[in-house]
Amino acid sequence: MIILGAQISAPSVNALLNSIDLKMAPPIAVRLRLEIRAVVRFQFAKGTKCSVIYREVVENYGEHAMSMTQVYLWCSWFKDGRTSLQDEPRFGRPNTANNDWSTARVDELIKVDRRVKLKEISLKIDIPKTNVYEIVHDKLRYRKVSARWVPKMLSGEHKRQRVENSQIRMNRCQQGDETVDVGPGGDHRARNKLFEHLITGDEIWLHLSTPETKRDSMTWKHLSSPVTKKFKVQQQK
Template identity: 90%
Template sequence: MHFSFYIKRKMDLVHMIKQYGRTSLQDEPRSGRPNTANNDWNTARVDELIKVDRRVKLKEISLKLDILKTNFYEIVHDKLGYRKVSARWVPKMLSDEHKRQRVEISQILLHRCQQEGDETVDVGPGGDHHVRNKLLEHLITGDETWLHLSTPKTKRDSMTWKHPSSHVTKKFKV
């Protein structure tokens, strides 16, 4: 923290004490209607909306439920224990079955190349001889790529609400 910022804050505090005669930083009792947004019914509504769409933004829910953002923040963080997190980037994640299938198919193709000897000789420009394997020439490989209906553009867009008991989300690299 910068020293000048600290002094400014301290001077504001001294000014507040002199001007209003306050010696406590606690809220004083005041007239008016008490805060009723922070009740069990609103808490259940907020929890349901977050469970339906984990990417929903704080402002959207507060507008939909007509709850002030400060009350909403208290419900989401303090009462429900949610926090906004980004998915963790991990390399392609294959199940054991997928790995087994890949090894099996690769062994079959390798065995076929060794047994059949499907090679031809091409004469390239300049009279160079190149040995090619026709089987490998026609082989197309790839991996499983997940395509989502809605692809977030930024890290912030991909952030989701996470409850302490929910699992860690992973985002696979494409």
Template identity: 65%
Template sequence: MATYIKEWSKLEVRAVVRFLFSKGTKPSEIHKQIAETYGEGAMSRSRVYQWCTWFGEGRTSLGDEPKSGRPKTSTNEENTTRVDELIRCDRRIKIREIALKLEIPKSTVHEIVHDTLGYRKVCARWVPKMLTEDHKLQRVEISQRLLQRCQQDNGDEDTTHIGVGPGGDFQANNNLFDNLITGDETWVHLNTPETKRDSMTWKHPSSPVTKKFKVQRSAAKVMATVFWDAKGVILLDILPQGQCINAARY
């Protein structure tokens, strides 16, 4: 398994960019290889493109060009390390919180976070349920037993009898899947307002502004349980308001 090069210098990374660029490698691929070898914080995508542009214009120096005016002292290795440590301790920390803790400008923190360290703030992916390893193993075992049952009904151990048809439907050489029944339960609110997109109407530029009252989803809700098979819904059961599904009800 490949590991990052933990100790590197800016000149080393720039030299690698120059080498790959001279070989005709595209900037996007150069950034990918740099990130895979040195880590995301070695050089941002925009900086890779900038250095490729400079090398294409004939630049040979790997060092920083002398700058006029007041030097930037906040964006240094010490602050970069401290910012990285704060983010690793709290992945939800905000730019302004980092700036207050380190007593440096927010613009500097933004540059360190996005350009130097290459961080992006993203949302976690919503999943229906957080499954444990035991849950996953149980699902695998049940799926394997179901597959074995299908093979036994076919009278053949060859799994090629089961596959995905032209229309994307799961197919088998027997009626096993036609006999399967599954079910689930969900809360159903007694009043679900239409979405903003649902309420959109066609208008001319000169038409008056349309107004509507803001309606919230009702707090009153009931538990609905539905069972179905390959032919459609078999049972739809709605509990009285305030009651929940339990083992006895199932």
């Protein structure tokens, strides 16, 4: 019998593969993995060294061969008396990251909050972050991009407010003027009472607001989505 180029006695390998109780035919990748494990067990039973088994598996199966670590691991299991070629049952919640429900749920969370993080999605739907990454990037084709910086643009309302604020300050300066005598010569100079209310001291910045950074503005979008614009702002003092 020849299994993908590997010459092995038919009764031995067939007996190993027929011992697998499957309700339905496994996918080709699973079938190939089981065959390689059968080859490893067959060669190990013959007394072949693990390093030689690995070289033969690589020579016959090429890119589909298991790694050297896996060969040594399975040899140790067979040495301990393991007979099954199938994976041991895993406990805990099964991986549901690739089903339609998980994909739809991730898409829903992104549409509700375009700035949601992968870690937050992972915690909300209880699947690994790596699987969330696969759904977002490979299945839903989302990319997280930041808004494009554009020059500051003042609206008509902004300009009107600036003019009003400047006019108020000018009026206060003009209304506060008075003439006083300064010095023994009776020199008359203008003094502005407004400046009497100013207090000097060490300079300190008191920010009225902290604008978000360009990174903070990153949102999930498809490649065909329009580019979001963001005015470049600075902290107000």
